[in-house]
Amino acid sequence: MPATLRSMLFVPGDSDRKLNKAAAGEADALILDLEDAVTAERLPFARGLVTDYLRSTRPGGRQQRWVRINPLTDPIADPKPLADLAAVLAGAPDGILLPKTRSAADVVLLDHYLTVLEQREGVALGTTRIITVSTETAQAVLTMQGYVGCSARLAGLTWGAEDLSAAIGAATNREESGDYAFTYRMARSLCLVAAHAAEVQAIDTLTTDFRDSDLLRREVRAARREGFTGKIAIHPDQIGPINAGFSPEPEELAHAQAVVDAFAAAPGVGAVQLAGKMLDRPHLVQAQRVLAMRRTG
Ligand code: COA
Numbered sequence: 001m002p003a004t005l006r007s008m009l010f011v012p013g014d015s016d017r018k019l020n021k022a023a024a025g026e027a028d029a030l031i032l033d034l035e036d037a038v039t040a041e042r043l044p045f046a047r048g049l050v051t052d053y054l055r056s057t058r059p060g061g062r063q064q065r066w067v068r069i070n071p072l073t074d075p076i077a078d079p080k081p082l083a084d085l086a087a088v089l090a091g092a093p094d095g096i097l098l099p100k101t102r103s104a105a106d107v108v109l110l111d112h113y114l115t116v117l118e119q120r121e122g123v124a125l126g127t128t129r130i131i132t133v134s135t136e137t138a139q140a141v142l143t144m145q146g147y148v149g150c151s152a153r154l155a156g157l158t159w160g161a162e163d164l165s166a167a168i169g170a171a172t173n174r175e176e177s178g179d180y181a182f183t184y185r186m187a188r189s190l191c192l193v194a195a196h197a198a199e200v201q202a203i204d205t206l207t208t209d210f211r212d213s214d215l216l217r218r219e220v221r222a223a224r225r226e227g228f229t230g231k232i233a234i235h236p237d238q239i240g241p242i243n244a245g246f247s248p249e250p251e252e253l254a255h256a257q258a259v260v261d262a263f264a265a266a267p268g269v270g271a272v273q274l275a276g277k278m279l280d281r282p283h284l285v286q287a288q289r290v291l292a293m294r295r296t297g
Pocket residue numbers: 009010011012017018019021022033036037234235236
């Protein structure tokens with residue numbers, strides 16, 4: 001089981017300066033963007049820059065290197081995502097972030113493309129992972145259960161509110177209070193549940209207002225309470241609070257270890273007690289989850 005990615009930092013794929021800055025930072029993963037943060041004119045340059053960067057680093061290192069490709073809407077009419085993949089696989093990225101996914105069929109298609117390109121590039125077959133942005137189209141919101149078992153490459157689901165509002169003709173995705181409207185909160189919850197159903201990471205969307213660190217901390221706490229284990233970032237200042245927010249506190253780790261130990265000390269027993277409180281299977285599962293979030297390196 002690969003390490004949980006607490007923070008994933010978006011870096012425009014055509015910016016050498018930001019790439020260097022991001023690579024020197026503490027994000028668990030970079031998402032080198034070839035989609036919305038790069039203009040059509042700059043895309044060929046960005047593919048080259050991203051591939052060079054990938055070649056200069058190795059998969060499985062301290063910081064994972066992911067690439068957001070263009071969407072697989074109609075790869076024959078618009079082969080941008082194919083050219084993205086054909087370029088970047090030469091650098092053996094840790095994974096591909098797939099935007100505007102319509103359903104698990106898109107993930108399966110990407111899985112097949114990756115297998116052929118891994119073979120061509122001498123990359124170990126099946127090792128390039130996939131995270132999908134699972135709420136950017138109307139169809140996606142209705143088909144999220146399809147991710148269960150769809151591809152062994154699937155490592156996580158994340159969500160976004162911007163493209164969905166455009167897809168459904170909404171004037172805005174916010175209520176008058178400034179909170180996300182119900183449709184987007186529903187899409188977010190579906191992403192969370194679908195990720196757990198598929199036994200992959202649930203990764204919360206970005207906080208656009210990158211100067212508001214109080215807002216970020218609140219959103220990270222809320223996300224973690226609900227079952228997200230990581231969050232997208234768009235600015236280096238967001239990495240510290242995100243990493244801290246998704247790292248269990250020492251007391252939390254100690255408690256989780258005590259729960260696991262209590263069960264280990266009573267083999268074959270379904271319910272045990274710890275300091276006068278009853279514990280049964282859901283407590284054990286939750287404790288194991290907390291221990292899995294512990295960083296070793
Ligand atoms: N990755 C790496 N470095 C970044 C960065 C990022 N995502 N965002 C900002 N930086 C760097 C800047 O280059 C600057 O470095 P410098 O001092 O060496 O010049 C420093 O951090 C401070 O940046 P700041 O001046 O606060 O912001 P900015 O105006 O340069 O950039 C954004 C603001 C929003 C344009 C920028 O954060 C960004 O490009 N974010 C990612 C956008 C993206 O990929 N979107 C697609 C997914 S939604």
